[in-house]
Amino acid sequence: MEAMYNKNLEKVEKQDGCVFSVYTASDQTHIGVCDYRDVNLVTRTATIGISIGHKDYWNKGYGTDVIQTLVCDLFKRMNLRRIQLDTWSGNERAIRAYEKCGFSIEGILKENEYVNGKYYDTIIMGLLRKNSM
Numbered sequence: 001m002e003a004m005y006n007k008n009l010e011k012v013e014k015q016d017g018c019v020f021s022v023y024t025a026s027d028q029t030h031i032g033v034c035d036y037r038d039v040n041l042v043t044r045t046a047t048i049g050i051s052i053g054h055k056d057y058w059n060k061g062y063g064t065d066v067i068q069t070l071v072c073d074l075f076k077r078m079n080l081r082r083i084q085l086d087t088w089s090g091n092e093r094a095i096r097a098y099e100k101c102g103f104s105i106e107g108i109l110k111e112n113e114y115v116n117g118k119y120y121d122t123i124i125m126g127l128l129r130k131n132s133m
Contacts, residue, residue: 031057044081088113089121
């Protein structure tokens with residue numbers, strides 16, 4: 001993953017982001033994806049996302065580890081100063097993981113998401129480089 005990340009990092013000025021597959025270290029099981037996008041090299045910002053789709057790996061710290069690794073790389077290698085994300089208010093597990101990694105809620109878009117027949121708020125979260133290290 002690191003070699004692929006470094007290769008794609010060289011192209012970041014020509015593209016809007018990158019998607020990575022997430023595997024377990026122990027047995028190389030594919031458990032999800034993460035990405036960064038909307039890179040703005042002038043303001044030094046980007047948006048991230050993560051999905052641990054394999055439910056057997058929920059609540060075991062994989063999501064937190066992926067977020068921390070991605071954030072560290074974006075701040076250090078790309079010299080970003082701000083990273084943001086959004087999720088729906090019903091995704092409490094993700095919100096806790098983001099907060100554990102230093103993200104804070106910056107805004108709420110009321111009833112902006114429609115999931116399983118119900119409206120939820122969109123939660124906007126952000127992290128500044130100075131607050132993460």
